[in-house]
Amino acid sequence: xxxxxxxxxxxxxxxxxxxxxxxxxxxxxxxxxxxxxxxxxxxxxxxxxxxxxxxxxxxxxxxxxxxxxxxxxxxxxxxxxxxxxxxxxxxxxxxxxxxxxxxxxxxxxxxxxxxxxxxxxxxxxxxxxxxxxxxxxxxxxxxxxxxxxxxxxxxxxxxxxxx
Numbered sequence: 001x002x003x004x005x006x007x008x009x010x011x012x013x014x015x016x017x018x019x020x021x022x023x024x025x026x027x028x029x030x031x032x033x034x035x036x037x038x039x040x041x042x043x044x045x046x047x048x049x050x051x052x053x054x055x056x057x058x059x060x061x062x063x064x065x066x067x068x069x070x071x072x073x074x075x076x077x078x079x080x081x082x083x084x085x086x087x088x089x090x091x092x093x094x095x096x097x098x099x100x101x102x103x104x105x106x107x108x109x110x111x112x113x114x115x116x117x118x119x120x121x122x123x124x125x126x127x128x129x130x131x132x133x134x135x136x137x138x139x140x141x142x143x144x145x146x147x148x149x150x151x152x153x154x155x156x157x158x159x160x161x162x163x
Contacts, residue, residue, distance in 0.1 A: 003081040011078065061098060064149075065116065069094045071145035076120060079138045083131055089123035116149070 001008050018025050032044045033052075040054030052063050069092040080087050096116035101107035120139070122132065139146065 003084065004077040004087045006078055006081040008081050008084075011082065061096075061113070064113075065094045065096055068116065068143070068145045068149065069118065071143050072118065072120065072139045075139050075143050076122070076135050079135055080124065080131075083134070085124050085127055085131055087122065087124050089121070091121050093119045093121070113149075 029045060033041045034044070036042050036051065036054070038054050039059075040057065041052050041060075043050050043052055051057050053059050058066060072092055073090055076090060077087055094116065096113040098111060098113045099107075099109065100111055102109050102111035120136075122135070124131075141147075
């Protein structure tokens with residue numbers, strides 16, 4: 001059965017495989033960002049590409065919010081499908097606050113997001129308040145992007161000078 005463009009049987013099979021062997025869920029994506037001039041970076045993940053920054057594109061901080069919103073849409077659609085809940089419309093409004101003074105070298109203060117607020121607008125005929133609360137809880141606990149943002153993820157940076 002397909003619900004919300006998701007093959008529910010295939011999803012349940014994946015759940016069973018992951019329950020039996022959780023390590024099969026381990027992922028290690030690799031991204032390459034290459035400066036394209038100006039403020040643009042071409043982002044490559046295997047055969048997939050996108051541009052962040054520069055004229056007409058999302059900047060990196062906007063792309064971070066966009067990644068969170070897109071991830072939460074996936075989480076809601078998937079868990080709604082598992083509940084048998086058909087989503088008719090879903091959009092997420094997201095905004096955050098940060099200060100760029102550190103980015104520009106004008107301050108020693110942190111320049112990351114100070115807070116992020118999301119509002120999901122969901123249309124699903126027959127959805128109960130309990131189902132909506134369940135979908136919210138799934139996003140808060142199991143959104144990979146949201147979880148990464150809300151936890152202290154170790155970050156290592158190495159700069160290599162190439163001649």
